[in-house]
Amino acid sequence: MEQAAVPGLCVAAEQFRIFPLDLSKLFVTAQCKAKQRPTSRLLDDDDSNNDSKKTDPQFQWRLFFQLLWQDIFYLLGAVVAAVGAAMVNIQIPLMLGELTNIVSKYTSAMTTEVADFLSDIRGPAIKLMGIYGLQGLLTFTYIGLLSVVGENMAARLRKQLFHSLLCQDIDFFDTHKTGELVDRLTSDVQDFKSSFKLTISQGLRAVTQTVGCVASLFMISTKLTFVMLGVIPVVIIGGTLLGAALRTLSRDAQEQIARSTAVADEALGNVRTVRAFAMEKKEFELYEEQVNKSSALNIRLGVGIGAFQGAANMFLNGIVLGSLFAGGWLISMHELQAGDLISFLVATQMIERSMAQMSLLFGHMIRGTSAGARVFEYIDLQPKIPLDGGRSIPFHALMGDIEFSSVGFHYPSRPGQEILTNFNLKVRGGQMVALVGLSGGGKSTLAVLLERFYDVTSGKITLDGVDLRDFDPTWLRGHAIGFINQEPVLFATSVMENIRYGKPEATDQEVIEAARLANADTFIRKFPKGYSTVLGERGVTVSGGQKQRIAIARALIKNPSILILDEATSALDAESERLVQEALDKVVKGRTTLVIAHRLSTIRDADVIAVVSKGRIMEMGTHSELKSKRGLYWELIKKQELEEDLEKN
């Protein structure tokens, strides 16, 4: 009887190598991953960042099931295969016990016939091989099917979310940082997908295995099982307390990493500003400070995980030793066989592993559902101004008459600050109206209202007598109005594609025509690859004046009836300004044009000049009329002349 335990122990040792229990993963992967939101110099929070005041979004099961519905058969297949694999797994300890009993029978000196051994072992060995094979097949099936479901779901989520974000009102982008939105598209979708896959695969397996193995333990030996169950509460309490402390530490460490990443992100993203202010050393010091804090926290976490893992391993090995001791005692009393003890030990290991997985999964599930809730929140968000739908006027019939009638407006993000109050302005079709005035008076606001980036809060704006809100916004922005501002943004693609952005169906010839009209053709042809030259990120590889003329070509290619020029030349040097102004003079002819200008010299030829201050028109007339009045316009002229004199000297 004493000899019989030896081969059993060898099998047990093999089994323990199959199930290594790496507890460090429990904290590293289950930790609450802090969202890496830019913290702007770590101080954060202006009125545009009101996230901290918002409550956490709720997980929306309706959207979740809608998302899954298309892959329901794959999902059901995966669930069945995962549960099947777990049930097959439960058989393994019992089969190992059976094999051990046969092996131990031949360790006694009386039975040494090889033929007998082979015939005894053949049946159980083939059965175990079959079980291993089936388990492998089922594992392959559920992992494969879950990958299909998970990836399909993530792709659908990303597409729906991106579409929904693109459709949001402009005021949504006033209050949400780009980094946060990109974060939802990338890491939130990723977190949601991974935790979904893990919950289905490992969660179902772990629960089934735990229940099945506990039942097996009772079947093998009720006495030994009760001894085991007696120590489990101690493990759970100890593990929970230590685990909670380590999780907090882990979360702090993650948040600290996010903080240091935000510093690097901001510095690298704004490297030109950093260079211009010679702030490299300061930025490095800021980053160094954050990285040092993060490294200190991570060292503490590492030491904590080491201590926990050491204690846990000691405890788990103690359980093995205790089971061997108690089991051996039962064997000596002929109440248990060596094979049963092996079955018991392997089943115990399986339960430990399954429980460790469940605890790990709990963290994943929390993280996954909150990531999913954040994604669903924006998918479900409806914009107030739709992207399309409404009237349009054929190009030849559009007169371009614009009227602001008693318009009142405040930006949705700042309800307390009235920008326009009872604002009235009439622009006849084909007329050029210039808006001038002190900074912050509301000139650009008039332009964005005309583009219907926002809706007026009172009064109305009409185009050819029709309320702007009745028009199809896509037609309005895509065909009727061309907008050129001080800092146009170009995309990191070829010059040809950048201009074609204004009219996706335009031919190469049309693009070249638009570039010619915008005085851009000559310099584009001088680029190494002409119209195929790829511009750098945000168009940084062209000069300000060139960028502006490409932007003019892009606006012109849609042949808009109305042009809005918002300080289109104010960021340029004298020579570039001359070239751009020349281009603009050509293109404004025959179009209703709203010019917002600081340089009064550029708007002398405007049909009407309106002086805007504090959301109202203070004076209106031609250049010479306003000049002779010696009012606010005259003051502006004097101020500008003074500034120009100062600049020259």
Ligand SMILES: Nc1ncnc2c1ncn2[C@@H]1O[C@H](COP(=O)(O)OP(=O)(O)OP(=O)(O)O)[C@@H](O)[C@H]1O
């Ligand atoms: N997106 C926005 N959200 C909230 N407030 C805004 C927004 N854009 C502008 N404002 C505020 O509206 C007011 C009017 O700004 P607007 O840009 O229309 O003035 P402006 O006359 O064009 O000034 P400038 O000549 O300096 O460009 C300012 O007080 C500004 O701070």
